[in-house]
Amino acid sequence: MKRVLPHPLLTLTLTVVWVMLLNDLSLGGLLLGLILGILIPLGTRSFWPQRPRLRRPLKIVEYVLVVLWDIVVANVVVARIVLFKPNRKLESHFVTIPLDTRSPEAITVLAGTITMTPGTVSADLSADGRALLVHCLHESDPERARDGIKQRYEARLMEIFE
Amino acid sequence: MDITPELLLELLVAALIVIGGLFGVVGSYGLAKLPDLMTRLHGPTKATTLGVGGALLASMVYFWARDGFTFHELLVTLFLFLTAPITATMVAKAYLHRAYLDDENGQQALPPTGRRYGWASFDAAPESEGSNPDSVEAPRRADS
Amino acid sequence: MIGYALAFGFACFGLALGLNLWRLAKGPTIADRILALDTMVINGIAILMLLGIHFGTATYFEASLLFAMVGFISTVAFTKFVLRGDIIE
Structure with a gap:
């Protein structure tokens, strides 16, 4: 088999x-x-020497629905920032997100999700693969953005992949 | 004017096209307007996804109503959803590489990784066992 | 009604292509130009889908799928070249 x-x-x-x-x-x-x-x-x-391990495949449906909804919200949020916020009022910065998950598949999906969701783009991974560099378009409180990403996406991904 | 299913379908297709067009133009306006590359990345990766998504959904509904069930437009949407984050990350890496590598103080502009190693665009991956992301877990062979 | 919506859609994506072209010409960094090209491909796909509705044929679907693939590969090739000075190592 x-x-x-x-x-x-x-x-x-x-x-x-x-x-x-x-x-x-x-x-x-x-x-x-x-x-x-x-x-x-x-x-x-x-x-492909390794086979990705899925612990709870049914959770993927929930994750996809959450992300699709967030993509629609992200579009409206970014459109409003682009149209109505003058450039000098933008508070954009880089944020480091420490990763709890070790699975390469989970990290890949997390980086992709961060790019598609409101006001954040993932830019780089640390050389040992344990922290993500994320750029926020307009965020006055970087800690809140980091905690939001960890709770909303990483926790769900860890349930799916580990 | 009677409200028929045909009219409703036409309304739906027209609305999807208009929404898609608006988001497409906002995304490209963001690309032209925002101040530097990292902020410019936000416009095309998000707004344009919904822009193209609107056009693709409109096409799907239109041909569905005309020729029966069709689903291959979903393939383009799926492909774009998978590739948009990858191109965004690659462009960001190319930008960081060019902007910060030659600059002595440049890398201090980025936040620290909180680890012993720097960001992957600048630092080589550690050689030692156990800290490489590929060897964190015991290798899982496909035929084990 | 679909005719009017299509005209609006073509105008929007045409304007978007114009804005991308402006960013492509202006730069200033090479990454900006790569991003502008990538966005032009995405807007081109949207225009191809609208053309498919306009002419009532499904043939444009294959064109847009191929265009999406070529656009993705070329963007990755550009960025790889900037990052490593080589595309296939």
């Missing part, structure tokens, strides 16, 4: 993407997608 399917999640993703590309739910398309989804992970398995 492990030799034929080194990455079951990758196989599933590739099949779904293939069916979406065809834009047609036919048996032939599904089968070809499944064949590609099995062959591609086999051919590239040496690039």
Whole structure:
């Protein structure tokens, strides 16, 4: 089983993407997608020595909904800052966010989430991978921003990945 | 004028296009207006995502109503949602590299990492076992 | 009504492309220019989707997907070149 399917999640993703590309739910398309989804992970398995570990996959749905809602809010917030705030009144700074999670997948998703959500962009990771450099567009209280990110996103990600 | 399902669908498509257009132009206005690169990053990464998202949703609803169920527009949306943070981080790193690496005092402008090592754009990753993010946990082999 | 909305959408994204072009010309740093190019690609995708609605054909979907991929790869290649002086090490 492990030799034929080194990455079951990758196989599933590739099949779904293939069916979406065809834009047609036919048996032939599904089968070809499944064949590609099995062959591609086999051919590239040496690039992916580790398999990402998901402890609670169902929590992903909740996380995606929270992030989608935050993206819509982020758009409105940033649009208002861009349109109505003069440049000299902007209080933008860098914030360091110490990371509790050790899982590389969780750190990647967290950095992406921070970039897509209100007023923050992740810019860099510390060389040992235990702190994130985040830039805030307009935040008078950097501690609050840091605690908000840790509670809202990192806690949920740690539940999913560890 | 009767309120028919067709009219409601048309209204929905038109509203999505208008919302998408507004957010698209605000994002690009932010890119032109904000004072330095790190703040400029905020405009395109967020506002433009919803701008394109609006146009894609409008296209999906329109073709859904005309030719039946279609979902491949979701693929472009998904792709943009996955790639936008990566390009933003890469541009930020390129900017930091150029702006702070040659400058003697430049790196002091960034907050400290709170660790023994600096930021990854400037500092090499530690060689010793146990502090590299890839070797923090025991290596998990795919075939174990 | 969709016609008017489409005209508005084209005007918005056209204006957005103009603003990006201004940032591309002005700079001042190379990262600004990369960011401007990346945003131009995203606005171009939106215009392609609107064109698809305008002409009533789904063919533009493939074009926008390819454009999204090429835009992403080129942005990453630009930034890699700035960061490392080389694209594939």
